[in-house]
Amino acid sequence: MALGKPLLQLEKVTKIYPPSIRALENISFEVRRGELLFVTGPSGAGKSTLLNLIFGLERPSSGRILYGDLDYAHLRRRDLIALRRRMGFIFQDFRLLPEKTVFENVYLGLEVLGIGGAVARERVERILRRLDLAARRDQRVETLSGGEKQRVAIARAVVKEPELVLADEPTGNLDPERSREILRILEELNAEGITVILATHDENLLRGHHRRILVLPEGRIVNA
């Protein structure tokens, strides 16, 4: 699909954790609306830090992050929360509620946004069907396989109908077949217009894709 104007811009972003851990150094790139950008690099290269900065969970030590015309540095807490509603985050360790059902986990993702009732239920049912989780609807998450948990995590992120999905090692705990399935789902969502930033150290996932890849820690962009 045609790629639009930049959705996200990072300019010379550096993140130093106390006392002096340089997690990211002088990283600049932009992501266009509708793009799927891979972020790769070895363990400790700063992939999670980068996604956390974009989601506003951390602040850069220096440099600038822009979402459309919004400069993160000028956002009040309330504005940052509003911005975060436009994004879905898929965490490496799922961060689901293990004792709650699949339905409840995904529904809660909407409830925290103030969307409830029949509208929310219908949206949840639709996304569960879409991710082949309808049969697991009332099962507690702790009883699911790793691939199923990952699909629930994706469902919870995309039920918000976000503009941007941030996926942190979404295939980290999965076998190659399940990993390809997760990648296929993210590619489908991207083909429908959702911008996706996918952090992975799995070279198999990167192979055969005509995408831009941000390579950390250097921050260079490779057109694969």
Ligand SMILES: Nc1ncnc2c1ncn2[C@@H]1O[C@H](COP(=O)(O)OP(=O)(O)OP(=O)(O)O)[C@@H](O)[C@H]1O
């Ligand atoms: N909250 C934190 N406080 C202090 N140091 C941190 C914190 N988060 C990350 N780091 C450090 O920053 C560096 C980058 O970590 P980060 O988790 O971003 O890398 P990563 O590429 O995602 O690694 P992995 O692939 O192993 O998840 C590491 O040296 C890490 O120890």
